[in-house]
Structure formats: structure tokens, C-alpha cells
Amino acid sequence: DAKTTQPTSMDCAEGRAANLPCNHSTISGNEYVYWYRQIHSQGPQYIIHGLKNNETNEMASLIITEDRKSSTLILPHATLRDTAVYYCIVRAPFGGANSKLTFGKGITLSVRP
Amino acid sequence: NAGVTQTPKFRVLKTGQSMTLLCAQDMNHEYMYWYRQDPGMGLRLIHYSVGEGTTAKGEVPDGYNVSRLKKQNFLLGLESAAPSQTSVYFCASSNPSGGSTEAFFGQGTRLTVV
Numbered sequence: 001d002a003k004t005t006q007p008t009s010m011d012c013a014e015g016r017a018a019n020l021p022c023n024h025s026t027i028s029g030n031e032y033v034y035w036y037r038q039i040h041s042q043g044p045q046y047i048i049h050g051l052k053n054n055e056t057n058e059m060a061s062l063i064i065t066e067d068r069k070s071s072t073l074i075l076p077h078a079t080l081r082d083t084a085v086y087y088c089i090v091r092a093p094f095g096g097a098n099s100k101l102t103f104g105k106g107i108t109l110s111v112r113p
Numbered sequence: 114n115a116g117v118t119q120t121p122k123f124r125v126l127k128t129g130q131s132m133t134l135l136c137a138q139d140m141n142h143e144y145m146y147w148y149r150q151d152p153g154m155g156l157r158l159i160h161y162s163v164g165e166g167t168t169a170k171g172e173v174p175d176g177y178n179v180s181r182l183k184k185q186n187f188l189l190g191l192e193s194a195a196p197s198q199t200s201v202y203f204c205a206s207s208n209p210s211g212g213s214t215e216a217f218f219g220q221g222t223r224l225t226v227v
Contacts, residue, residue: 042220043219043221
């Protein structure tokens with residue numbers, strides 16, 4: 001059962017911010033939001049994850065709404081190399097039955113020159 | 114740093130043949146996973162392991178067997194390959210730490226069953 005909902009695709013101009021939305025209205029209090037991406041059929045690559053607070057690393061920022069029912073992944077300055085499928089995943093802490101990564105179809109981001 | 118290495122990268126099998134896919138990780142991770150990905154689809158979990166000597170079924174385990182005799186290796190076996198098992202197979206590993214951690218993926222094995 002999909003626990004997240006993402007648009008099928010979106011595009012943005014190179015150098016601009018890419019804002020990728022994700023809905024997870026049934027998320028439980030102890031479940032994390034993870035983002036991975038997959039570039040041209042390579043193995044998925046971890047981007048970022050968060051529980052309640054907004055998070056930032058060298059790749060992206062993750063904004064989680066106060067009610068935790070949705071989140072947005074932000075790539076601040078998209079480049080052509082960021083063209084990929086981006087997966088938003090809800091995951092329970094390790095040890096629980098739902099602690100495995102379950103992938104949906106993701107959102108295809110196309111960065112145009 | 115090798116990370117997660119999958120062997121082989123490509124393989125063509127005839128229906129009914131058997132083969133083993135090898136996944137090796139050098140990060141001393143406890144958890145290992147096997148996924149398959151079909152065209153236009155997300156990854157689906159086949160089997161996983163939470164430690165040496167343990168295995169468990171994932172979402173699509175039928176037709177596959179796995180073994181985790183050594184902590185660093187996770188083997189995926191196809192006893193009698195079928196065309197429906199044509200797919201790209203990904204292995205991943207991770208370590209439980211404070212309730213959250215990232216998974217590292219291999220580059221995939223492209224399997225065609227004819």
C-alpha cells in the first residue's frame with residue numbers, strides 16, 4: 001500500500017529551485033520521511049530524511065509541514081545532472097515491521113537548459 | 114571505497130536455468146536487501162536480512178531464495194528462471210542507528226530470461 005503520493009512529473013529551468021511535493025497524510029508519529037533519487041536506471045541514491053523539523057544538507061532541503069502530512073524537497077539550484085526520478089518514502093524506525101524502504105513510482109524531474 | 118558491489122552486472126538466462134546474484138558490502142552493515150525494478154516501476158522488495166544468518170520475505174519473494182552466510186554478502190538465487198523474472202535487480206545495505214539511517218545501493222544487475 002502506497003503511503004505517499006507524488007505527482008508523476010515536473011520540470012524546472014537550470015539554475016532555478018526545484019520544489020518537489022509529497023503527500024503522506026497517514027504518516028504515524030514515529031515515521032520518518034526519506035527522499036531518494038535514481039538517475040537513469042542507476043542504483044537509488046539517498047538525499048535526505050527528516051522526522052519533524054526541517055532539514056538541510058549539501059544536496060537539498062526538506063520542509064515538513066507542522067501536521068507532518070506533507071513535505072517538499074527543495075533543490076536550491078537545479079542542474080542538468082539533477083534530472084532523475086525522485087522517491088518520497090515514509091519509513092518506520094528500525095526494528096518495526098514497516099521499517100523497510102517501500103518505493104512508489106516517484107516523480108520524474110526534468111531540468112531544462 | 115567500494116560500498117555495495119553487485120556481480121554480475123549483466124546476464125542472459127534461458128528459461129529453467131538457475132543462477133546466483135552476489136551482493137557484497139564493505140561497510141559492516143547489518144541490514145541487506147534485494148529489490149527488483151521493472152520498466153516504469155518503482156523498486157519492489159524481494160527479500161531482506163537483518164543480520165548474518167537471517168533472512169525474511171519482502172513484497173515479491175516467490176521464485177527467489179536468499180542466503181546470508183557472511184555478514185558482508187547477501188546472495189539471491191533463482192532456481193528455475195522464468196521470463197517474468199526479467200528485470201533489473203538492486204542490492205542495498207544499511208545500518209540501524211538511532212532509528213534512522215540511509216541505505217546504500219549497488220549499481221544493479223540486468224537480467225534477461227529468454
